[in-house]
Amino acid sequence: MVSFSVETLAPLVSLSLAVLFAGTLFFLARLHGRVAAMRGAQSELRGLLRACSDAVDGAERSITGLRQAAHDMAGELDRSMEEAERLRVEIDRTCDAARRALERLGPLTAGNAGATPPIPAAAPGFSPLPAGSPTPTGGGGERAAMRLFRETIRGL
Numbered sequence: 001m002v003s004f005s006v007e008t009l010a011p012l013v014s015l016s017l018a019v020l021f022a023g024t025l026f027f028l029a030r031l032h033g034r035v036a037a038m039r040g041a042q043s044e045l046r047g048l049l050r051a052c053s054d055a056v057d058g059a060e061r062s063i064t065g066l067r068q069a070a071h072d073m074a075g076e077l078d079r080s081m082e083e084a085e086r087l088r089v090e091i092d093r094t095c096d097a098a099r100r101a102l103e104r105l106g107p108l109t110a111g112n113a114g115a116t117p118p119i120p121a122a123a124p125g126f127s128p129l130p131a132g133s134p135t136p137t138g139g140g141g142e143r144a145a146m147r148l149f150r151e152t153i154r155g156l
Contacts, residue, residue: 091150098149102142 094153095146098146102145
């Protein structure tokens with residue numbers, strides 16, 4: 001049987017402990033490098049998360065502003081549409097009144113079918129129609145009168 005004495009085993013135990021200690025130091029050095037890299041990445045991640053959070057906050061403020069602007073524009077559009085509808089009704093009412101007036105004047109002008117009424121002298125350069133508007137043609141007298149009436153009303 002082989003006998004082991006403490007004196008022969010002590011250097012082997014010391015050597016194996018030294019190897020284990022060296023291995024531990026090696027793995028600790030590698031672990032330290034990984035932990036340092038992870039901490040660096042963590043600080044970068046914090047900065048990135050902070051930037052993303054700021055961007056989300058800015059987007060929320062922008063969306064809130066856009067919603068408010070859309071709400072304001074919808075209110076303005078409603079008011080404009082109501083005003084346009086009111087003006088349309090008023091123009092229709094005025095056109096109907098003008099049409100009735102033309103119908104009442106129709107029998108008066110029927111007796112003078114061949115005669116044209118005298119045209120009063122106008123100031124030089126005066127035109128009852130706005131510049132660029134089409135001139136009335138024959139056969140569309142009522143239409144031309146209505147157009148002249150509308151333009152006169154708009155001019156007032």
